[in-house]
Amino acid sequence: MSILSDRVLNMSTSATLAMAAKTRELKAEGIDIIGLSLGEPDFNTPDFIKNAAIDAINEDYNSYTPVDGYIELKEAIITKFKRDNNLNYNKAQIVVSTGAKQSLANVAAVMLNKGDEVILPCPYWVSYSDIVKLNEGVPVEVKTSIENDFKLTPQQLEAAITPRTKMIWYSSPCNPSGSVYSKEELRAIADVLQNHPDIIVVSDEIYEHINFVGDHASMAQFEDMFDRTITVNGVSKAFAMTGWRIGYIGAPETIARACNKMQGQITSGANCIAQRAVITGLNESPSRVQFMIDEFKVRRELILGLLNQIPGFKTNEPEGAFYVFPDVSHYYGKTLNGHLINNATDFSLYLLEHAHVATVTGEAFGNPDCIRISYAASQEQIIEAIKRIKASVI
Ligand code: PMP
Numbered sequence: 417m418s419i420l421s422d423r424v425l426n427m428s429t430s431a432t433l434a435m436a437a438k439t440r441e442l443k444a445e446g447i448d449i450i451g452l453s454l455g456e457p458d459f460n461t462p463d464f465i466k467n468a469a470i471d472a473i474n475e476d477y478n479s480y481t482p483v484d485g486y487i488e489l490k491e492a493i494i495t496k497f498k499r500d501n502n503l504n505y506n507k508a509q510i511v512v513s514t515g516a517k518q519s520l521a522n523v524a525a526v527m528l529n530k531g532d533e534v535i536l537p538c539p540y541w542v543s544y545s546d547i548v549k550l551n552e553g554v555p556v557e558v559k560t561s562i563e564n565d566f567k568l569t570p571q572q573l574e575a576a577i578t579p580r581t582k583m584i585w586y587s588s589p590c591n592p593s594g595s596v597y598s599k600e601e602l603r604a605i606a607d608v609l610q611n612h613p614d615i616i617v618v619s620d621e622i623y624e625h626i627n628f629v630g631d632h633a634s635m636a637q638f639e640d641m642f643d644r645t646i647t648v649n650g651v652s653k654a655f656a657m658t659g660w661r662i663g664y665i666g667a668p669e670t671i672a673r674a675c676n677k678m679q680g681q682i683t684s685g686a687n688c689i690a691q692r693a694v695i696t697g698l699n700e701s702p703s704r705v706q707f708m709i710d711e712f713k714v715r716r717e718l719i720l721g722l723l724n725q726i727p728g729f730k731t732n733e734p735e736g737a738f739y740v741f742p743d744v745s746h747y748y749g750k751t752l753n754g755h756l757i758n759n760a761t762d763f764s765l766y767l768l769e770h771a772h773v774a775t776v777t778g779e780a781f782g783n784p785d786c787i788r789i790s791y792a793a794s795q796e797q798i799i800e801a802i803k804r805i806k807a808s809v810i
């Protein structure tokens with residue numbers, strides 16, 4: 417008998433975190449790796465947020481918080497939803513968690529029974545599939561195409577729905593493709609769901625502010641979708657606060673209460689100092705962090721321009737987040753410097769070993785033709801990384 421449960425044995429390791437760990441290891445050995453694998457802003461948390469955390473420590477915020485978050489934080493989240501997304505949530509509909517990852521894990525745990533299906537348009541964020549499986553759900557992967565900017569069409573959605581479909585999960589702006597669904601595209605998806613009133617939508621909007629094309633659209637903005645949408649968001653990306661671990665949901669009350677119950681048995685709530693700091697972050701105008709978004713935009717142009725000069729790399733034009741997701745299937749079956757490349761994992765490992773650039777295989781995101789490259793790195797690093805990649809494939 418194994419010492420470990422089948423549950424954990426059947427789970428994949430997070431490919432993004434595994435690649436980040438590998439990068440750290442190689443760097444510690446003195447190898448000059450450029451890490452473009454992790455989706456983590458390379459900026460520091462802004463001072464006005466850091467100062468709020470220091471104040472919270474000095475003001476003796478050190479006790480357990482309410483399980484679903486400080487009231488003042490819930491109020492700040494309600495204000496943010498209203499101000500940025502025109503969504504009207506009340507306090508009973510908000511749950512603060514230890515990162516949006518835990519928000520998603522809560523939702524899966526409180527909603528899925530064995531065999532329930534969750535539609536995941538591919539490429540999807542790396543952890544969706546394993547979070548669903550961990551909770552005995554069945555991920556139903558729906559392939560999208562680079563020609564359609566990796567977006568799900570209403571027809572594809574309709575074809576994927578079965579009597580077991582419980583939810584659909586997607587991110588917009590999307591990690592890893594950078595695609596952004598417009599209001600019209602979301603409406604077309606909502607129209608399909610009108611014929612399937614029991615399906616709940618999980619709309620992961622954590623990259624909301626890192627959007628280069630304009631207005632962010634939320635599924636819950638449609639009156640007929642508000643009561644069946646869980647809006648997931650967090651501060652890791654826009655506020656450069658990955659390590660602080662704060663995420664949150666706005667959800668139908670029954671689901672929010674269940675998430676509160678679940679996390680009451682698992683974490684007792686998110687960290688008190690981080691919660692206090694996030695109150696300050698969310699109450700400020702998003703313009704305070706615009707400088708980071710402006711810089712991501714410059715880097716997007718830079719990396720797209722450089723990648724387009726490499727034969728065999730096919731890219732869409734990401735409209736948000738900080739990733740490019742090139743199709744590299746051109747190289748499959750070819751031998752590069754003595755290494756046979758059969759798939760995206762081989763290619764990504766080849767780049768790590770040969771070009772000393774860390775990327776993530778598209779297989780982790782449900783798309784075996786692509787690799788993900790994060791451009792949350794300095795312009796100098798991006799230029800050097802793409803130069804190395806180019807030299808290693810031609
Ligand atoms: N959703 C998406 C699409 C992500 O890229 C991430 C990674 N940060 C998360 C959720 C989880 O974010 P966190 O747990 O750091 O709030």
Ligand code: GLU
Pocket residue numbers: 430432433453454455456517542543591
């Ligand atoms: N979301 C980031 C990524 O996709 C961070 C890593 C993780 O949370 O898995 O790289």
